[in-house]
Amino acid sequence: MGEVKMIQSELPESMEGTAVSYAKDAMKLKITESEMAKEIKTKMDKAFGKHWHCVVGKNFGSYVTHDPGNYVFFYVDKMAFQISRFG
Numbered sequence: 090m091g092e093v094k095m096i097q098s099e100l101p102e103s104m105e106g107t108a109v110s111y112a113k114d115a116m117k118l119k120i121t122e123s124e125m126a127k128e129i130k131t132k133m134d135k136a137f138g139k140h141w142h143c144v145v146g147k148n149f150g151s152y153v154t155h156d157p158g159n160y161v162f163f164y165v166d167k168m169a170f171q172i173s174r175f176g
Contacts, residue, residue: 094164099157107136108161112170115145122146122168133172140176145169 091113098105111132115125126143133141144151147167153160159174 092164092166096162096164098161098163099155099159100161101158104137105161108133108170108172109163109165112145112163112165112168116165116168129170129172133174137174141172141174144171 093109095105100108108129111129112125115128118125118128120128122145126145129145130141130143133143142153146169149169151171153171153173153175155173155175160172162169162171164170
């Protein structure tokens with residue numbers, strides 16, 4: 090497990106790496122996509138301040154507003170992760 094395909098990122102490189110690490114950790118827990126999203130959001134809030142949002146899944150569409158420099162969208166294997174901050 091663990092092939093990362095970065096689609097779009099505005100995060101600083103260190104934050105991007107942290108987000109990917111949180112995603113990989115969540116996948117290892119063998120929990121639902123919603124639970125993975127909650128796990129990642131909670132860790133991002135704790136590490137970088139509040140107001141992070143996370144969408145996890147294999148098939149979804151989205152159109153979100155985010156603060157400049159606070160957005161990343163990537164895949165780990167076939168699972169997509171969209172993480173952004175607004176507010």
